[in-house]
Amino acid sequence: MENTSALQDNNDLKKNWSDVQNKLKEIYGLDVFKSWIQNVEAKEVKLNSLTLIVKTRFIRDWIVSHYADKILDFFQKLDSSVTRIQFEIHESFYVDKKISTNVVDFETGTQVIDNKDSSYASNRIDHRLTFSNYVVGESNQLVFSAAKRVSESLGHYNPLFIYGSVGLGKTHILNAIGNELKKTDKKIIYLSAERFMYQFVKSIKNKDTQKFKDVFRNADVLILDDIQFISGKEVTQEEFFYTFNSLVENQSQVIVSCDRSPNDLDRIQDRIKSRLSGGLVVDIQPPDIALRLQILKNRCKTEETYFGKEVLISDEILSFIANEFKSSIRDMLGVLNRIIASSRIQNKVPTLQDARLILKDLLSNMQSVVTVEDIQKLVVHYYNLPMTDFLSSRRSRHIARPRQVAMYLAKKLTTKSLPEIGRKFTGRDHTTVIHAIKKIEELMNADKKFEYEVQDISNKILKNN
Incomplete structure (x- = not known):
């Protein structure tokens, strides 16, 4: 039954x-x-x-x-x-399902089989992201050199803290380090800070925190992506602090990525900021035009290798993409992927005019660039709130409602993704942003006065830009 x-x-x-x-x-x-x-x-x-x-x-x-x-x-x-x-x-179509690795499964604490059917796909190191296909330029040379040094000599810089804006290649460099260390006999744990928090909370619910601690504190290398996600999570920060101390005392290597420098982290304990600043802190700067163009050309070659089909995108189109889409490498590659997909579906070699038509929605959004910070400042001013209260974890209606309005407008007036918007609001989850958007839409449908209020704020933002 x-x-x-x-x-x-x-x-x-x-x-x-x-x-x-x-x-x-x-x-x-x-x-x-x-x-x-x-x-x-x-x-x-x-x-x-x-x-x-x-x-x-x-x-x-x-x-x-x-x-x-x-x-x-x-x-x-x-x-x-x-x-x-x-x-x-x-990504099972890329992976040999029977390759054993030294990456640790943080549920069992044992060696894992490197396949995507494992219950924790998010701790997989992406074998495609290596040092050999990481395109190096002036903006990321220091990060590349530091990452290579750490992968060759653990403990040389401990911790290694890598920061930069969204979509500049932090995750690529972490995976590249992981792939180098997979060639050794070291125990590696690679995961996002969000997953670290999830596993810790799960261990509390299962009354199995000792097992969690044993797994993490016995690793030779801990690679943690997007540390900003533990912002405001006091219990998780407490556990991370002790895990970090234990690893460093045992001369294990800690590698962390973030979207900002340690001192700029919001709602993170000062002692954690101090520990994260105690090793080598390096940043990835936005790439110049030459590096962006080289990254696009490399992606075309990668597409050809994986899919066995020639990518017929002209240098004129690649230059156009590199010049127009500067916000992040990830966004830029997303634009290229869209053009490649369209050319394959239509079975034709695209012209520059074709590319402009394919990207017309993105190009129109770029005419007036509104940032999430612009929206936050105007909303705070409109409702006469202190920015510290607005970005805090307080949930009283007179603070939460303006925050939801700002999230709604950030989705409407910017090209930022839901996770990116959440990060701008001190590391909130993308589901919080989805809830805010739906809530504001419901209130606007039910209350014409409130709808006018939101539209008034929107008009003021656009007028200022």
Whole structure:
């Protein structure tokens, strides 16, 4: 009977996801559907969360940025129990499923098999991201040299703290270090700070914190991505502090990435900032035009290698992309991917005019550049709030509502992804941003006076830009 129920649930999930995919195809068109939605699989609905399986981090980030709110909205109409979306990254078509590694599974504390069917896909080191395909220029030379030195001589810089804006290659360099260290006999743990927090909370719920501590504190190398996500999480910070101290005392290597320098971290304990500043702190600067162009050319070669198809994108188009899309490498590569996908779907070599048409929505958004910081400042001024209260964890309505308005406008007036918007609000999760957007939309539909208020703020922001 239980098996029959499980089978029925699985069939319902498949049907619901198929209905959502068809809705998305109607709204966004066949090109977008084939490029981003068609190959996404629904794994399960568990604890009010829909888990989707995608092939790469890039696809996950693009979907979260552009389609996640619509996916959640459509799916909730079919299954009202779902309140959030999460992603698993399975790149099994790139990976030999039987290669044993020295990467530690932080659930069991044992050596893992490097395959994407493992229960913790997020601790996988991406074998494609290596030093050999990391394009080096003046803006990232210091980071590259420091990362190479650490991978050759553990403890030389401890901790190694790498920071820079979103999409400049921090995750690539961390994976490159991990891939070098996989050639040694060292125990490696690689994960995001968000996953560190998740595992710690899970160990508390399971009354198994000692096992958590044993696994992490016995590692030879801890590589932690996006440390800013523990901002405001006091209990997690406490555990990280003691884990960090234990690792350094045992002469284990700690490598951390962040979107800002240690001293600029908000709602992080001073003693943690001090520890993170105690080794080598290096930043990645935005790339110049020459480096951006080289990165684009390398990506074209990578596409050809993986998919066995020639990429016929002219130097004129590559120069156009490199000059127009300067905000982040990730965004720039996303633009290139869109042009490549379109050219393959239409089976033609694109001209510069074709490229402009493909990117017309992005180009129109760039005409008037509004930043999240611009929105925050104006909203704070409009509601007469201190910025410290606005960015704090306080949830009283007179503070929370303006914060939600700012998140709503950040999604409407900028090209930032939901996770990027969340990070601008002292490391809040993308699901918090989704909730804020839906809440403001509901209030605007129910209250014309409030709708006018939000529109007034929006007009003032656009006028100032």
